[in-house]
Amino acid sequence: MSIIPPKEATNFIEFVNNSPSPFHAVEEARVRLSAAGYKEICERESWNNVLELNGKYYFTRNRSTIVAFAIGRKYKTGNGISIVGAHTDSPCLKLKPISKKEKVGYLQIGVETYGGGIWHTWFDRDLSVAGRAIVDDDGKLISKLVRIRQPILRVPTLAIHLERDVNSAGFKFNNENHLCPLIATVTKDLTKPGKSEKDDDTGNPFIVKHQPILIEVLAKELDVRVDQIRDLELCLYDTQPSTIGGVYNEFIFSARLDNLMMSYTALTALINSTSDPDSLSNEHNIRMIALFDNEEVGSTSAHGANSSLLETTIRRLVFSNIRGNIQETTSHTIFEETVHKSFFISADMGHAVHPNYFEKHEENHRPEMHKGVVIKVNSSQRYATTAATTIVLREVAEKRNIPLQEFVVRADTPCGSTIGPMISANLGIRTIDVGNPQLSMHSIREVAGTDDVGHAINLFKTFFEEFHEIDQRVIVD
The missing domain is CATH 2.30.250.10 (Aminopeptidase i, Domain 2)
Incomplete structure (x- = not known):
C-alpha cells in the first residue's frame, strides 16, 4: 500500500529538517522569502522612501526572529495590517x-x-x-x-x-x-x-x-x-530526521512541531498570497507575519513577542514615507486607528485528543487530526480569543470551506498560554489564538497530521486575501 502524502506536508518536512535551531529556522525563512521576491531591510536604517506600494520586505532581529510584510497597492496611511504570528523556538x-x-x-x-x-x-x-x-x-x-x-x-x-x-x-x-x-x-x-x-x-x-x-x-x-x-x-x-509515518502516510513524526509547523504555514501562506504579480493590486491592507523567538520561556526578550518589536514595526510603517502612498490624514491618532483596523492571529500548536488519555480532554472539545485548525478559548484569558475575533475567522474559513475545530481545557486542568494574550494586551489589537492539533507536545519527537499543514496554509492565505473585505461588514467591537 503506497499513499502519497500531501505536498504541503513533505515540503514542511524539508523545512523542519533544515531548522534545528531558531537561527536556522529564520535563515530557512529568509531563503524562501528572498526566492519569492521579498527584499531585506534593516531596523538600523530609515525606511523612508525605501518602502513602496506593492512592495515585499522582511527584516530579522537577533537572527532568531523574522518579520515579513507585503504592502497592498491600494494601501493608504491608517489602513489595517493583517498579521499572523508564531514562534521559532522549541524546548x-x-x-x-x-x-x-x-x-x-x-x-x-x-x-x-x-x-x-x-x-x-x-x-x-x-x-x-x-x-x-x-x-x-x-x-x-x-x-x-x-x-x-x-x-x-x-x-x-x-x-x-x-x-x-x-x-x-x-x-x-x-x-x-x-x-x-x-x-x-x-x-x-x-x-x-x-x-x-x-x-x-x-x-x-x-x-x-x-x-x-x-x-x-x-x-x-x-x-x-x-x-x-x-x-x-x-x-x-x-539527529533523527523528521519523516512521514503511519500506514496511510498520514502522520508527521518530528521534533519541533511546536512551533515550526505554525511558523512554516504562516510563512508559506504569506508567500503564496503574494506570488502572483497582481496579487496585491486590490489589497488595501499590509499583510504581515511575525515569527518570534523565546516564546517557550515567556517571550520577554528584545526579540520576543513581549517586546516592543511589533509595536515599533507598525509605527514605522504608519509614519514612514511609502512611495506611491497618498497620505490623506495627519491625525495624531493615526497609529491607534491603524491598530484598531488590524487583526492578529496567534498561531501556536494545539492538543489533539489522545486515544490512551482521552479523559484528559473536555468531552465536547476533543480536536482530531486532519479535521482542521483549532480555535483555542480560555475564559481566564490564557488565550486571547473572543466571540468578536472568532466570528472574523469563521467568516474567513467559510470563504473557502476550510474546516475549524474548538478547544478549551477541562475546568480542573490548568491552561497553557501563547503570544496571543501579551500581543493583544500590549497593542490593544483584535486577536485570536489558533493552532494545528498534535500529540506529544514538548517531547523530543512529536506527532501531527499531514492534512493539517494544508488546512493551516489555506486558512492563513485566505485571511491575508479576504480580511479587509470581511472587516468592512463585521461590525463587532
Whole structure:
C-alpha cells in the first residue's frame, strides 16, 4: 500500500529538517522569502522612501526572529495590517557558557534546560548541536550558522539492573546531575592522533570553558581556526530526521512541531498570497507575519513577542514615507486607528485528543487530526480569543470551506498560554489564538497530521486575501 502524502506536508518536512535551531529556522525563512521576491531591510536604517506600494520586505532581529510584510497597492496611511504570528523556538537543551565537564573517565558537556520540555524523552537519543557562533573575521565579529550533523552527544539512561523499580516507581532524574550528555571517553581523547600536552594551553578562552574536541569540531565545520571562535549559542537537537509515518502516510513524526509547523504555514501562506504579480493590486491592507523567538520561556526578550518589536514595526510603517502612498490624514491618532483596523492571529500548536488519555480532554472539545485548525478559548484569558475575533475567522474559513475545530481545557486542568494574550494586551489589537492539533507536545519527537499543514496554509492565505473585505461588514467591537 503506497499513499502519497500531501505536498504541503513533505515540503514542511524539508523545512523542519533544515531548522534545528531558531537561527536556522529564520535563515530557512529568509531563503524562501528572498526566492519569492521579498527584499531585506534593516531596523538600523530609515525606511523612508525605501518602502513602496506593492512592495515585499522582511527584516530579522537577533537572527532568531523574522518579520515579513507585503504592502497592498491600494494601501493608504491608517489602513489595517493583517498579521499572523508564531514562534521559532522549541524546548531544548542549551550549551552552558562554561560547559566543560569530566567524570569517571568520560568527557561531558554542561547543558541547561530551555522551556518546558519532556526531558525524559531526551535520554538515549542521538544528539548533536546547532546554532550560531560569533567569529573573528579579520577583526570583524560576525555571526555564522553552525550545525554538526554527526551524532556526537548522548544522555544514557541507567540500566534497570541498577535501578530495579524504575518501571513501578517511575523514571526519576535530576536535571543538573543526570541530564548531562557525554561526548567522548578520556581514553580516546588522550590517544587521538595529533594529541599534544599543549592542547589545553593555547590562550583561547574556549579551550578553558568548553571541551577542546567540541571546539575543534565546530571550527572544522565553520572552516575557521579555533582561535577565531569568540562565543557560542548552541542548542542540542535530535539527529533523527523528521519523516512521514503511519500506514496511510498520514502522520508527521518530528521534533519541533511546536512551533515550526505554525511558523512554516504562516510563512508559506504569506508567500503564496503574494506570488502572483497582481496579487496585491486590490489589497488595501499590509499583510504581515511575525515569527518570534523565546516564546517557550515567556517571550520577554528584545526579540520576543513581549517586546516592543511589533509595536515599533507598525509605527514605522504608519509614519514612514511609502512611495506611491497618498497620505490623506495627519491625525495624531493615526497609529491607534491603524491598530484598531488590524487583526492578529496567534498561531501556536494545539492538543489533539489522545486515544490512551482521552479523559484528559473536555468531552465536547476533543480536536482530531486532519479535521482542521483549532480555535483555542480560555475564559481566564490564557488565550486571547473572543466571540468578536472568532466570528472574523469563521467568516474567513467559510470563504473557502476550510474546516475549524474548538478547544478549551477541562475546568480542573490548568491552561497553557501563547503570544496571543501579551500581543493583544500590549497593542490593544483584535486577536485570536489558533493552532494545528498534535500529540506529544514538548517531547523530543512529536506527532501531527499531514492534512493539517494544508488546512493551516489555506486558512492563513485566505485571511491575508479576504480580511479587509470581511472587516468592512463585521461590525463587532
